[in-house]
Amino acid sequence: MAAQRILLGITGGIAAYKSAELVRLLKKAGAEVRVVMTGGAEAFVRPLTFQALSGEPVRTSLLDPEAEAGMGHIELAKWADRVVVAPASADFLARLAHGLADDLLTTVCCATEAPIAVAPAMNQAMWKNHRNQRNMALLADDPQISVWGPGQGDQACGDTGLGRMLEPEDLADRLLNAVGAIPAGVLAGKRLVITAGPTREPIDPVRYISNHSSGKMGYAIAEAAAQAGASVTLVSGPVSIPVPEGVQVVPVETAEEMLAASQKAVDEGCDVFVATAAVADYRPESQAANKIKKSSESMNLSLVRNPDTLASVAARPDAPFTVGFAAETSDVEHYATDKMRRKKLDMIVANDVSSPGLGFNSDRNAVTVFWPQGQTSIGPDTKLAIAERLVALIAQHSDKVTHP
Structure with a gap:
């Protein structure tokens, strides 16, 4: 992943704590990482954590006068080789599916031409809800967007089922494969x-x-x-x-x-x-030698x-x-x-x-x-x-x- 530029979006949810490990793994693999956090994400993990891990300032607001003086959201959209949103909340997925641009993260997603991957994270009942599934169907039809997960297992609320964010190691592995494709000659001679x-x-x-x-x-x-x-x-x-x-x-x-x-x-x-x-x-x-004629009701x-x-x-x-x-x-x-x-x-x-x-x-x-x-x-x-x-x-x- 050397020299690959990954923009990590973090939305509100308890799984936001796992995103710190994802940043660490991506940096270890040689990627450049910048982080955009929503207001909900800030309620779970402080931006300073991601600034320390990424070595880059964390962006949190579309209406930051200093950053937007240079059209910062467009600069971020052009900078990224790949956008990954982990965790991706039900609210964010709904706004992304319908093309809304009402905060920094959704605005960057609307402006970027880079591939976007989302890692859903929510309660199992929210995941199964027909409105959420309708939004996921819209995202599945979008050739720019990949949906990674969710996984199945125990959830913070005590429920068990689909809705867990995939583990940081899995997400990092998918990014490695998505960026690097197949190692050259890995099946040579086979x-x-x-x-x-x-x-x-x-x-x-x-x-x-x-x-x-x-x-x-x-x-x-x-x-x-x-x-x-x-x-x-x-x-x-x-x-x-x-x-x-x-x-x-x-x-x-x-x-x-x-x-x-x-x-x-x-x-x-x-x-x-x-x-x-x-x-x-x-x-x-047996196969009929000639076309079977329509001669009876059954x-x-x-x-x-x-x-x-x-x-x-x-x-x-x-x-x-x-x-x-x-x-x-x-x-x-x-x-x-x-x-x-x-x-x-x-x-x-x-x-x-x-x-x-x-x-x-x-x-x-x-x-x-x-x-x-x-x-x-x-x-x-x-x-x-x-x-x-x-x-x-x-x-x-x-x-x-x-x-x-």
């Missing part, structure tokens, strides 16, 4: 096979069973892996996405074709297998189970480091970790596809990555930014696993 997109299971010559997968996440991982130096084979269902530079694409239609193409690619050499494709679980038992369609590409690769005696994806609509952690155990995966990436503006057909996503010894959350962010962090995680963990 061979990756990635599946992406949906499959189409034909009913007759003009109809098929499919799903809403756009393939964007898989293509983003392929692009990030190629940039990290890997040799990448992308087994892709039908999508309308440009092929990333340096990636070999094998087009397929059905689940059976995806299994065959994946096994062939692994046979040719594979260190890491990443299954992002949304493979149809079932296919019609139609019965007999389905049979498709082969499981991910489980098949993970079960190979020469199995590569295997990463699965789990798109769920409820109880995400339970279903994802159960899938990881059942299929003997090294890692699984889970996302809640019921969240508005994220997942299927969106350019943004938010995921939780699980492996046998731990987990981490990534996003909401662009799928390419998430892919870069996933590739860094895969590079880190795949070197630690040796299959028999």
